[in-house]
Amino acid sequence: MDQTFSYTHLYNFTQNIFLAIGCSDEDAATATKALLAADVRGIDSHGVARLSGYVRLWEAGRVNATPNIRIIHESPSTAVVDGDAGLGLVVAVYAMNIAIEKAKICGTGWVSVQNSNHFGIAGYHAMMALQHDMIGMAMTNASALVAPTFSKERMLGTNPIAVAIPAGAEEPFVADFATTTAANGKLEILQRKHADAPLGWIQDVNGNETTDAHVLKNNGALLPLGSDREHGSHKGYALGSIVDIFSAVLSGANYGPWANPFPAYVPMPENQPGKGLGHFLGAMRIDAFRKAEDFKKDMDQWLHRFRTATPIHPEQKVLVPGDPERLFEQERMEKGIPLVASVVEDLTKVGQKFNVNL
C-alpha cells in the first residue's frame, strides 16, 4: 500500500539502517541527509528507494561501512580523494568539504574522487557550497547504460551534472540533470505502468529507435541528451564523456564501460582499469571574482527576469532550474514523503533484517 511518512520518521529509519551495517554515528547522519535529499526534492528514484540497494552492495562486500577516506594527491586548488569503497553519500560530502576549504583559501577548489560508490543526487553536494557564498558543482560517473551517437554499445552512465549558484533575495539557481534525454528513473516509472516511452529516449540492441520501456533489460540503451545526431545527441554524448573523464580518468576510478554496476547481482566488469566509481566536485568562491553583494544583485535580476519571461501558455510559467524541486521540498517537509507500495515493502524487509521498524 502506498504510504506517506514524515521526514523525521524516514530519517530515523534510514539512519538506523546505516548504523546497523556498521557506519559511525557521523557517517550514518551524513549518508541519511544526502540520501533523503532526493526524496524531499521529488527525485524518488534516488532516495530511500535505493536504500536496499546500498545494503546489498554492503552485503556483497562492495561497500565499506568504515572507510578510511583520504587525500592521495593535492595542489593548492585541487585534490584527489580515495573513498576506500565507502558509501558515495559519505565520500562525496567529505570531498565537497575539501573543495570548499580550498576555495576559501585559493578562490576555487576541485576534487576528483576514486574508489567510491553511488552518491545519491548530485544537487545535494553542489548545494553544500551555497551557504558559503560559493558556486557548487558536482558530477559522477555511473555504470554504462547510454550509447554514444552512432554506437550500438552502452559506454557511459547517465552521468549527471549539478551546478548550484547563490542569489540574494531570490531563490537560488540549482541545476541537476542526467546527461541523457531522460533519466533512468523516468523509464522505470513507465516500466511499472507498462507504458511506452516517447521516441528519442532509448534504442534497442541493434541501435534502432524504439518505444519499448523494457529495452534496457535486452541490451538496449538510453540515448544521450539530444536523442539523435540531427537533434544534437553528439552534444549530450560529449557532456556525458566530460563527466566520465573528470570523475574517473582524472581520479583513477573506473571509466566508461568499466564503471561499477549499482545492482549487487550484476557481475563487475572484467579488466577494470581503476578503483570504484568516480566523482568530481567543485566550489568557486563568489568574491574571488567580484564582490558577493554585487554578484547577488545581478543574480537576483537574472533570476527575476527569467522567472517572469513571457510564457507560451499563461498557465505554465517559465521556470529556473531548481524551482520544481523547491516546490517538492516545501510540500514534503510539511506534508510528508509519499512512498509507493513496492518501496514500503522493500524498506520493511530491509528493516526486518536488522530489527529496525519502518
Place this chain on the structure above:
Amino acid sequence: MDQTFSYTHLYNFTQNIFLAIGCSDEDAATATKALLAADVRGIDSHGVARLSGYVRLWEAGRVNATPNIRIIHESPSTAVVDGDAGLGLVVAVYAMNIAIEKAKICGTGWVSVQNSNHFGIAGYHAMMALQHDMIGMAMTNASALVAPTFSKERMLGTNPIAVAIPAGAEEPFVADFATTTAANGKLEILQRKHADAPLGWIQDVNGNETTDAHVLKNNGALLPLGSDREHGSHKGYALGSIVDIFSAVLSGANYGPWANPFPAYVPMPENQPGKGLGHFLGAMRIDAFRKAEDFKKDMDQWLHRFRTATPIHPEQKVLVPGDPERLFEQERMEKGIPLVASVVEDLTKVGQKFNVNL
C-alpha cells in the same frame, strides 16, 4: 564564385585587415590565428565569414582595436578581466593565458571576462591548454536567440561550451558545442538553400514548433539542446544559463536578454546591467590531480575504447568529440579553405575599404 584559398593566403589577408583597423602587430596575429581556427576546423560560420562583421562593429565604435585589457580582481586561482571592448579573439587569448599561468602555480585557473566581444570558436581557446598538459575550458555568452523551456521570449545566446582534454598517443578529446539543438550557423545554411529545418530546432513567435528556417527574423527562437520538455530541453536551457552566469554575471558583463548583439546594425538592448559580452575560461593542470603520464595512459585507453565501440552501421564509426574537426583541419591545411561566393564577395569588399587585396 566559390573559391579555395590557402591558409597562408587567408592568414595574410585577415592580418592585414586587423592591422588596418588599428590593431597592434601582436593583436592582429592573435586575432587572425583565433579567427582562422574556425575555417580550418570546418566551422565556416565562425571564421572569415565573420570578418566584415567585426569590421562593422569597429566602425560602429563597439570594438576597440587598441584595448587596455587588464585584471580588475583576482585570487590565487581566479581573475576577472576587463576586455576594454577589445576583439574577443584577443581578449579571450589574454584571459586564457592568465588561467594557464594560475594553473601552473595553483593547480587550476579560472578567468571570467567582462567588456568583451565575440571570441570566435570556443574550442580554440580551450585547446590552448593542451600543450601545457592541462584540461582547457572555454565558454561565452552571446546575444539572445534562444527561448528557455516554456518561454515565448528569447533569453539566451547559443552559449557554447568547449572542453579540451590532453592524451598520450591518441588524438585529444575536444568538445565544442552550442547549448542549442542546432547551431545558428546550421540554420543559416538552410536559409541560403531555402530549405526547411527539422522539427525540434526552432519555434515561431508564438512558441509553436515550425520548420521555417527564416523564423528567427520574425522573433522566432532557437531551441535549447533537447528540443522540447519531453526530450530534456530544460537541460539544454540549464546549460545555456550556466554559461551565461559564469561568463557574464560572475564577471559583470551583460547577461541574458541584455547581451550585446553581433550585427552592428542591431540596436543595443536598453538598460544593460553590465559591460560588453562575457566569457569564462579555465585550465586544470593534470598533475595537480595525478601524474600526467598515468592520466594519459588511461585517457588513451578511454579514447581507443570509444573510437572502437561497435557502430550501429559499420560504415559510420563511433567518433570522439573533436574527430570531425581534426579531419577538416588535416584536409584544409593541405588542400586549402573553400569559401562560398557570398563570403568571397564580402571579403573582397572589406579588402577594398582598406586597399587590401584578397
